[in-house]
Amino acid sequence: MTIVIAAGGTGGHLYPAVALAREFLRRDPSANILFVGTVRGIESRVLAHERFELALITAKPVMGKGLLDVARGMLSVPIGIWQSLDILKRRQADLVIGVGGYTSPSVLVAAALKGIARVILEPNAHPGMANKVVAPFAQRVFLAFESAGASFDRRKIRVVGTPIRQEFLVQPTDSASTKPAGRHVLIFGGSQGAKAINSAVLEGLPLMSQRLPGLTITHQTGEGDFERVRDVYRALGIRATVVPFLYDMPAVLQTADLVVARAGAMTIAELTACGKAAILIPLPTAIYDHQMKNARAMEAAGGAVVLPQTNLTGVKLGGMIETVLSDTKQLEKMQRKSLEMRRIDAGEVIVDECYALMGVTHDINQSTRATGG
Numbered sequence: 001m002t003i004v005i006a007a008g009g010t011g012g013h014l015y016p017a018v019a020l021a022r023e024f025l026r027r028d029p030s031a032n033i034l035f036v037g038t039v040r041g042i043e044s045r046v047l048a049h050e051r052f053e054l055a056l057i058t059a060k061p062v063m064g065k066g067l068l069d070v071a072r073g074m075l076s077v078p079i080g081i082w083q084s085l086d087i088l089k090r091r092q093a094d095l096v097i098g099v100g101g102y103t104s105p106s107v108l109v110a111a112a113l114k115g116i117a118r119v120i121l122e123p124n125a126h127p128g129m130a131n132k133v134v135a136p137f138a139q140r141v142f143l144a145f146e147s148a149g150a151s152f153d154r155r156k157i158r159v160v161g162t163p164i165r166q167e168f169l170v171q172p173t174d175s176a177s178t179k180p181a182g183r184h185v186l187i188f189g190g191s192q193g194a195k196a197i198n199s200a201v202l203e204g205l206p207l208m209s210q211r212l213p214g215l216t217i218t219h220q221t222g223e224g225d226f227e228r229v230r231d232v233y234r235a236l237g238i239r240a241t242v243v244p245f246l247y248d249m250p251a252v253l254q255t256a257d258l259v260v261a262r263a264g265a266m267t268i269a270e271l272t273a274c275g276k277a278a279i280l281i282p283l284p285t286a287i288y289d290h291q292m293k294n295a296r297a298m299e300a301a302g303g304a305v306v307l308p309q310t311n312l313t314g315v316k317l318g319g320m321i322e323t324v325l326s327d328t329k330q331l332e333k334m335q336r337k338s339l340e341m342r343r344i345d346a347g348e349v350i351v352d353e354c355y356a357l358m359g360v361t362h363d364i365n366q367s368t369r370a371t372g373g
Contacts, residue, residue, distance in 0.1 A: 001031045001360070002091050006107035007099035008037030011046070011191030012264040016123050017099045018050055019163035023347035026166075034091055036084065036107050042191050049247050057083040059102045080106030081113075088114055095354055097121065098134060105134045112137040117358045121350070123162045123265035125297065126290040127151045139357055142350050144265055147293075160350055161343030162269035167250035169273060169344055182214030183325045186256035188246060190264060190283070193222015196309055197260065197281055202232045203314020204321070209238050211322050218256070220246045250274075257331065258324055260317070263295035263306075271303070275339030277331055278304040279320050281312060303338030 003024055007017035021033045035054045037043035047054045058079045060072055084107045088096070096111035098104030098120040111118040119140040122131045127148045135141055141152045144162040189197045198221055208215060217240040221229040226244040233240045246252055253259070253274050261267050263282040271278050280298065282291035298304040307320060324331055355361075 001028060001095075002034065002093050003031060003095045003097065004034050004036060004088060004091065004093045004107065004111075005097045005099065006036045006104040007097075007101060008035070008043035008103050009041035009101040010264075011042065012123065012266045013099050013101040014041070014043055014046055014191075015165070015266050016121060016163045016269075017097065018046075018052070019165045019347050020097060020121070020350060021052060022165060023163065023351045027351060032091070034087070034093075036087065037103055041101075045245075046191075046247075055087050057087070057103065057106060059106055077106055081110050084110035085113065088116060095119070095358055097354075098131070098138070099123070100128045100131045102130060104130050108134040108137050117354070119350075119354060119357065121163070122148050122152075123269070124148065124290045125265070125293040126288040128290075140353055142346075142353070144269070144346070145297075158349070158353060161346035162265055163347035163350060164266075164269050164273050164344065165250060168253070168270055170250075182216060183212060183257045184216045184218070184255055185258050185260060185321060185325075186218045186252060187260045188220035188262075189222060189281075190262045190267070191245070193220060193225055193244070194262060194281075194283070195222070195225050196312060197262075198222075198225050198229050200312050200314045200317045201260070202229060204318030205232070205236055205238055205314075207315065207318040208321060209236065211318075212325060215325075216240065218243075218246075218252055220244070258321065260321070263291040263298070265290075265294055268294050268298055269343075272298070272338050272342040273344055275335050275342070276303075277324060277334035277338060279307055279317070279324065280304050281307050281309055281317075284309045298338070298341065301337055301341050303334055303341055 005017045007013045024031050033052055035047055035052050036057055037054055038059050039056060043054055058076045060076045088110055093116050096107055096116055096118040098108045108118055118138050120131050120138045121142045123144045125145040125147050132151055135152050141156045143149060143157055143159045146159050149157050187201055219240055219242045221244055223244045230242040233242055256276055259271060259276050259278045263280040280295040282295045295306045299306045
C-alpha cells in the first residue's frame with residue numbers, strides 16, 4: 001500500500017501529517033509513505049529527521065500575497081498537477097491525504113483525475129483557503145474543530161481532533177532526572193520562531209530572573225533570531241537552552257511547567273495532550289485570525305491565558321509568567337483543565353476511515369482489499 005501525503009510549509013501542516021504517517025506504519029509496517037512538498041517550507045529538514053521520503057513539486061503561496069505573487073502562484077498550479085500526476089502514477093498511490101498549505105491542491109486534483117482515494121485534514125478552527133478550494137475533490141474532510149464544518153459539505157466531514165505523535169502521550173520513565181530543578185518554562189513561536197515574542201522575553205528576563213530564582217528556560221528562537229537571543233541570555237548569565245529549532249518537541253514539552261507560545265492548532269493539540277498550562281500569544285497576521293480563535297478556546301476551558309500581541313511587552317509577559325508560576329494551585333488547575341481538553345485518538349480514527357474508503361480490511365498483522373459487494 002502506498003500513501004501520499006501533501007503537507008508542508010509550516011510545522012502546523014507538517015506535524016499532523018507525520019503523526020498520521022506514523023499511525024499508518026504502526027498498523028502496517030510494510031506501507032509505503034511518500035510526502036509531497038516544495039523547496040520553500042521546512043519539510044526537507046524535518047522529514048529527513050523523521051526519516052520519511054519527500055518528493056518535490058512546483059507550488060507557490062497565494063494568500064496574503066501581492067498581485068504578481070498571486071499570478072505566479074496560480075500559474076504554478078497546472079505545473080504542480082502535472083508533476084503530481086507523474087508521482088502518483090510512478091508510485092501507484094492508493095491514497096492521497098492533503099493537510100492544507102499550497103502543496104495540497106495540485107496533489108488532490110491529480111488524485112481525483114486518477115480516481116485515487118483522497119481525503120483532507122483541516123486542523124484549524126477556521127479553515128484555510130487551500131482546503132476550501134480542494135474540498136470538492138475530496139471524499140472525506142477530517143476536522144479538528146466542529147466550528148470548521150460550515151465551510152464543507154456536511155456529508156463528507158468527520159470531526160476527529162488533530163493527529164499528534166504518540167511520543168506526546170508517553171510519560172518519560174526517568175522524569176525525575178530529566179526535569180530541571182525548580183520551575184521550567186518553554187518558549188517557542190512556531191516552527192519559524194517569532195521575533196516579537198523573542199524580544200518581549202529578552203526585555204522581561206531581568207525581572208523574571210529576580211522574582212523567580214531557580215527559573216530555567218528552553219527557548220526556540222527560529223533560525224533568523226538565534227544569535228541575538230542566545231547572546232542576551234549569556235550576557236545576563238541566565239540558565240537557558242537556546243536553540244533555533246526543536247526537533248524533539250515531545251521530550252522538551254514534557255519537562256515544562258508553563259509554555260509561552262503562538263496558538264496554532266498543532267500547538268494547542270500538543271499542549272493539551274501533555275496537560276500543559278500556557279500563555280498564548282496568537283499570531284496577529286494569521287489568515288482569518290484563526291490563532292486567536294484557537295487560543296480563546298483553550299482559555300475558555302481554563303488551560304491557558306491569552307496575551308494579544310498588541311498588548312505584548314516584556315513587563316507584561318514577565319508579570320504573567322510570574323503570576324502563573326507563583327500560584328501552585330492555579331498552575332495545577334490550568335494543567336488539569338488543559339489535559340481535559342485533549343483528544344488523542346484522531347490519528348486512529350482517520351486511519352480507520354481511510355482504510356474503509358479504500359475498501360481495505362485491516363488488522364495489525366495484515367491488510368487486504370475487500371472483495372465482493
